[in-house]
Amino acid sequence: MTEVLxxxxxxxxxxxxxxxxxxxxxxxxxxxVFYPQGGGQPGDQGVLLLADGRSIAVVNTVYDxxxxxxxHVPAEGTDLPAVGAGVVARIDWDRRFRRMRxxxxxxxxxxxxxxxxxxxxxGDAEGRLDFDSGDAVLDKAEVERRLNELIAIDAPLxxxxxxxxxxxxxPSLVKTMSxxxxxxxxxxxxxxxxxxxxxxCGGTHVARTGEIGRAxxxxxxxxxxxxxxxxxxxxxx
Ligand SMILES: [Zn+2]
Numbered sequence: 021m022t023e024v025l026x027x028x029x030x031x032x033x034x035x036x037x038x039x040x041x042x043x044x045x046x047x048x049x050x051x052x053v054f055y056p057q058g059g060g061q062p063g064d065q066g067v068l069l070l071a072d073g074r075s076i077a078v079v080n081t082v083y084d085x086x087x088x089x090x091x092h093v094p095a096e097g098t099d100l101p102a103v104g105a106g107v108v109a110r111i112d113w114d115r116r117f118r119r120m121r122x123x124x125x126x127x128x129x130x131x132x133x134x135x136x137x138x139x140x141x142x143g144d145a146e147g148r149l150d151f152d153s154g155d156a157v158l159d160k161a162e163v164e165r166r167l168n169e170l171i172a173i174d175a176p177l178x179x180x181x182x183x184x185x186x187x188x189x190x191p192s193l194v195k196t197m198s199x200x201x202x203x204x205x206x207x208x209x210x211x212x213x214x215x216x217x218x219x220x221c222g223g224t225h226v227a228r229t230g231e232i233g234r235a236x237x238x239x240x241x242x243x244x245x246x247x248x249x250x251x252x253x254x255x256x257x
Contacts, residue, residue: 029176030224034110042100046091066111148208164237174230
């Protein structure tokens with residue numbers, strides 16, 4: 021089981037760690053700042069710096085089959101580090117921060133469009149959500165205007181944990197029908213955007229909505245009778 025440092029502090033760029041095992045599937049560390057692919061967000065990329073000066077490029081990060089161990093996937097043909105070796109694990113911060121901004125913007129998009137979410141994905145400074153919006157008419161310019169209004173509030177984000185039982189007693193907290201919040205550990209993390217939004221989420225977020233920057237709604241696409249796919253893109257800061 022890997023200690024997940026990004027969950028309490030998504031702004032950590034690097035951390036010291038030790039190799040627990042390394043095989044063809046990936047390199048497991050005792051602790052990591054690397055976010056593993058999941059919840060519609062891609063896995064982090066970056067490097068593992070070894071004491072001998074060697075650096076191992078990490079091309080992706082995934083969960084092992086136990087869903088508790090995080091695997092840092094090296095480029096093909098990489099010499100694997102020895103078990104117990106000390107490393108500095110460092111993520112590609114520019115890329116991660118673009119994803120944190122996009123991911124947080126999608127929380128706000130679900131406030132602008134308060135419909136059940138049936139899917140979504142986070143990219144580098146862009147992302148999409150699919151809504152079960154029924155007969156509602158979604159106006160691109162209006163959605164964009166309201167989304168930027170919420171960003172401009174510069175509301176702070178915070179997190180707290182509740183038990184699985186508390187979440188079951190409050191099913192309205194879950195907006196996403198296709199992506200179940202991470203559970204099974206007995207507790208669930210709630211992400212609050214002060215005054216705007218509260219939902220369970222395992223992803224990485226910015227500290228204040230103002231960090232998202234200017235957002236554009238690039239497309240609203242019909243996906244079946246009642247589904248609409250809304251794509252957004254963020255301007256470079
Ligand atoms: Zn989130």
